[in-house]
Amino acid sequence: MWPGEWVARRLGVRPEGEGLRDLLGLALRRNPKRAHLLVSTVLGKHVPQRPSVVRDSGVRLGRRVRELLGEDGAARSTVVGFAETATALGHCVADGMGGVPFLHSTRRRGTGVEPVGRFEEEHSHATSHLLLPEDPALLGTDGPLVLVDDELSTGRTVRNTLAALHAVHPRERYVVVALVDLRGAAEVEELEKFAAGLGARLDVLALASGTVRLPDDVLERGRELVAACGPEAGAAPERAGAPAPARRVATGWPAGLPDGGRHGFHPRHARRLDAVLPGMAAQLLDALDRPADTNTDGAGGPHRVLVLGTEELMYAPLRLACELERQTAAPAGPSAPAAPSLEVRFSTTTRSPVLALDDPGYAIRSALTFPAHDLAPAPDGTPPAPEQRYAYNIAGQGFDTIVVVTDSAADTPQLHAPGGLLDRLGHCAPQVLLTVLPTRVPRQRRGADRLPQPLRGPAFSSYAPDDVAWLLQDLSDVDLEAPTEEREEAIQAGGAHYAESLPVEYQPDEEYQRLFRAALDGSAERLALAVGTVTETVLAERGPRPVLASLARAGTPVGILMRRWARRMHGLDLPHYAVSIVRGRGLDPTALRYLAAHHDPADVVFVDGWTGKGAITRELADALAAHPEHRGFVPDPAVLADPGSCVRTRGTREDFLIPSACLNSTVSGLVSRTVLRADLVGPDDFHGAKFYRELAGSDVSRDFLDAVCARFDAVREQAVRDAEALTALPEAERAPTWEGWRAVERISDAYGIGDINLVKPGVGETTRVLLRRVPWRILARRGSGADLDHVRLLAQQRGVPVEETDDLPYTCVGLVHPRYTRGATGADGKAAHR
Template sequence: MATKAPWSGQWVADRLGVALHGDGQDGPGGLHELLGLALRRNPKRAHLLVSHVLGKHVPQRPDVVYDAGHALGLRVRELLGPDADRAVVLGYAETATGLGHTVADGVGAVPYLHSTRREVPGVAPGGGFQEEHSHATGHLLLPEDPALLTGTGPLVLVDDEFSTGTTVLNTLRDLHARAPRERYTVVALTDMRSAADRARLDAFAAELGARVDVVALATGTVSLPDGVLAAGQALVAAQEAAAAPAGPAAGPDGAAPAVRVDLGWPEGLPDGGRHGFRPEHRQRLEAALPAMAARLAAAVPAGARRVLVLGNEELMYAPLRLAQALQAALDARAAADLSPAGAGEAVDGAGRRPEVRFSTTTRSPVLAVDEPGYAIRSAILFAAHDEPADGGSADRYAYNVAGAGFDAVVCVVDSAGDTPALHAAGGLLAALAAHTPAVLLAAVPSYRPRTKGLPPSMSEPLRGPDFSSYEAEEVGWLLKDLSEVELEAPTEEREEAIQHGGAHYAESLPVEYQPSAAYQELFHSALRASAERVARAVGTVTELVLADRGPDAVLVSLARAGTPVGVLMRRWARHAHGLDLPHYAVSIVRGRGIDRNALRWLAAHHDPTAVMFVDGWTGKGAITRELAEAVADFPGFDPEIAVLADPGGCVSTYGTRDDFLIPSACLNSTVSGLISRTVLREGLIGPDDFHGAKFYRDLKSADLSGVFLDTVTDAFAQANRGVREDVKALQAQDRSPTWEGWAAVERISEEYGIGDVNLVKPGVGETTRVLLRRVPWKILAQRGAGADLDHVRLLAEQRGVPVEEVDGLPYSCVGLIHPRYTRGATGAAGTAVTAP
């Protein structure tokens, strides 16, 4: 006769005298079936009620976890009657985020929101409250739609268990003060309040003048002997050595051997209820789950019998639903293998089908004791892979995973947590790899709410093919379309107006240079020769950006020279890491700053701390300084610029500090998506407009934008090895800006009697711009510079500009603009010339 397993709270009960009382505690559905006991590492409370149906500390069948919350939701719907359709459900972080969501599913087509401990820059809290007994007490409410918290319908509050009801009181106090309601319903798996606590809630409801109902799967009380807190702390101290959490095991080179699975998560679908989850979101999720589960099932090893889907702290609902769908997909695979045509590999000798379990990681420190009568048998300790906003511990835990015999673990995180720390030797993936043969990683995109209130002119970025020749997903242009406006002026006319104070260079556009056949051939030759070098610089700078900003990095290129580079960096992130980084192009104007409306748009749609500005190269660093001043009024934005080449020593994020030819510098719009320089002119750009630009559709036959991108992209594979070497070397050295280029520019300005550093344009890229757009005076070339300057020499010859070879330049070349230009002047320095 089989011996009945001991209750999973008996070990604590025997040693501390803690006991549960109520609701058929030893029968089906009773307290002992729902709850076990463990000891907290927490000075505020000795014991922890460990739920067997929550899916947090104890791996459980996903249908059991889902059905427990869904059943509570059905009871709430019955209680509320017709008012149920007007309800909003609010769950508590981190433990009840998934439970609250399943309750909302049971209530019906109602919106769901959960509190969070993660601050989201740019999103104003709609409320907050404290949870006194917790190790991490602060809760934030960050709804995308504030109306979720200001409506008049019933509010349903969901927590995993009620011990004293204090957290509920704190929540009601905060929310009722902001937007009073007539009815509240509080829901939990277990209600363990004392009679005094129940009376306290009744009195508080009367004080509010509102109805407050309580719904729970089971009710009872916890009896705690005197001195239990001190006794519990002593018992924890005595057990610490024997119950040390299992540490991580490093894979090759310290990296965890995880297999990444692309879920195909629907674009724009929230990953949970942190900012609100509406009925239409649920419909989209239901429709997408079978396909996502099929991708997971295809990655699960064929012989796996026990599979754990492991969620991550507040991310509980999405992994739970994936676990349910994965069970169905594995069942279907096993059934197919059992068919007459199948081989039966998915079923073992006892005829068991694969089984899926679900649980999540947590920040709660709990003692692990490997005893049958204790609820937490094992603990995996790993380093946090997010940014703890509450100042809490950087340690995280996964309980009852080690030693549980899982053949595979599917780790589900949101993209904000898919950081280098997750993949490091002390991270979660390495820790899991020590306890299961197969680790899979599925990252769900972190949802970023859209901030309302932006004017219609700032609704969405412009995209190809309607604006630019780039593919729509390659870049979004935060610009105003001025394609139908006549903005071009002759080069000499613009130069005279700019130098004599009659106009700013951004108020008009130069006539687009149309290259000769010889010059076009020179471009193609330069591209063939430098593609791998450019690819290596692209890979290097992208890896540095990902190391700094993480997988949620947002690339914001400075139009237009930065845009091809931003597109290439986005392609590298996809090539090397399977990431689809958002990429936008914005305008920055020397002397007038960056487009402030573009920054407002970015802050409303993305985390400003994730933004990395991108440019092609640095010259003397004027734009670097301009950007630093421009973003000072926008919290969260870092003015650092990532560039391919930093010969002037102006930034710390670069692919190289060599001054080499980046072929996109050879041309204007025909290598930049057929987009003009940006324009900022009163009368064209209003207070609610982005800066403007033109799309030169008529130059489509001459467009080489795709040729440039594809040629460099094709060289990614060859550049891989060099990128690894460059990144390792750069990360080991001091990359602080030296501003060597600025000092050289000041010296040249003085030596040549120019008197204005803005007329000295250092580097291959800037020199090319001088020859294409301005009135050049002369070109200084580093003595012995080779093929990188062939196009410079050709342009200088076409424009009758002398090239002077000099020693001691920190750049390959420097372009000097005519310092006192007036049309019709004579002499080598002042002869009016026509752009080639």
């Protein structure tokens, strides 16, 4: 039976149009402004539905929008969905358009973001909508704006929305998208005239169109019907006994990934979500307590699971439900089982009060009523007035497990209280799981800037929380690694920047680990002396309380050691941050804004591990000089070792083995090299990096720090003397000579390389060539001793020749293979082989 027949017979409301009955049922509202409710069967709001059906409805509409606008028009578009019903629908439309920025309106207040627009949905139970993009520029583009709602009835809400948006930022084209378009001829004409008055083109797309015929006295008749049914109509049937207690399940939602489109959701966010969904769904599957091939009624068949979103939070739960459905679908093939292991359905809670009746010709068969659990106090701290929320068609449906997905702002005592949502659901299914996504907290403004917050260990990195604050975003769940040869070819061919991907983390064998330990034992005191010298120099010249900003990641262990020296020797607790700098792209501008917002830029000291030819030193100076707002920062980095003579402030100019150069993340807090890619890093984001938690068993980051710190007391007096001697030097003797840069140019010419970026001087950079790049050959200064043992071992493992030479200011130089650009020839003119 059509789930609208009961209302149609008694109220005289009938939708007329091809396909409408396949998409809609009917129910009665408990709302004096409108008698009937059009209940979508594919929206995932009031009627539990297969998640793939819900998602496909929006994606199909998005593809039609892309066809209408063309590829260029679609790519320049922004999609806005209406709360609460069209939050997931609008998001799916954006996905179907190929991935475009998305925002949905919201009724949740107290988010700390000033609205850029507000409008009224006059017939709704909750009328006011706010537009709260974290970045107001999201609605400031000149491309088409796509508005998405579940149904288009009179067009009044669309007009209110267009008026509000057009007043803020006029544009030439709008598209309105809905599951069903039910306007009559008069409403169609009225919306067309309205758009013409704006001077804009307006297109409307829907899966089905038609009209709903209403009797003149529909409101009065509707009120009478609701009153006749009584307040207890559709009361949810409950399971006998105590309610099933809800059990929390952590799904590993990535830090920094928005939980939805309330403040904006960009294509880079969509790609991160796609990457982590399989693992999140797998964790949910592991948490299900399901007897094999038996549902809760004791009958054979799939385990029935309902994934229940909460009000505006629809898209993330929908995507989780889709992935559960995909992972447990029946495999294809003649020998495959006949049925899936899980039967997954999706729906969400709602604000809308609807009459429930257990009748096959009525769309809302049962109702759960519970207190709202996401209300924020008023700005003055006054508790919010109580409100009711609803969940429909759940009780009595034979679900074995209900998975509630909410956000942390809605994970309140009201959610868990007797009579709250979890308690009510515990009477509907024997198993209730709760997964909580971190609520997107909009970045706070400082002037015109929006600033993210730093990351700290142990959530990000294996360093202690007070060792370093990482001005980075966590991309741990994004697949960024590529084989070394593949990366090298793309970089040298000009098709990719080295910061757009990561090398596969090199894991040294036992012999190399022993070499690292031996090198650390042999150089710890020399390292401690260099740390003490550079720290004492900084305190003397940039004190009394400098702010350390180490250049991630080679500079980070050095910055931690400098901070520990200042604390042990002087009782100073110096702020320490790690910031990203990328050759050819400069310093992370968002990190600079953060530093400037929290500290005097003149107090900030940039810290690095060592210098090679000085490329990063020049990059730092160029980046600060290029932007007037950054001129308060001092472009004079402090480094542990300066064999290239590129800086004024250093611990030493010896080119010796700094053991932290031997390893990658396992000596750097398990953090990757930094990443800068346009689809992952927005204009207000920190640069990205990964935290390799899975390598914890090989981590020696704290061992390295502890070994050097253990030598501090032994070298204290010498470090003070060396720092005093350095600061007493005439400026001509302190100033960089750039001897290393000139040597690199000579080597580049002598070996016919042409690109000085392929020449990596010094022990540290040579080590990184052998670990990360495709090495061609190693040049070693004749007579170099134990400092090069690890270089020779790595070169032997990778089949790279080591050439002894006398004319070298460094202990060694690594040459990256230039074969990808020129079919490289060496100094002897012979072609290099792949």
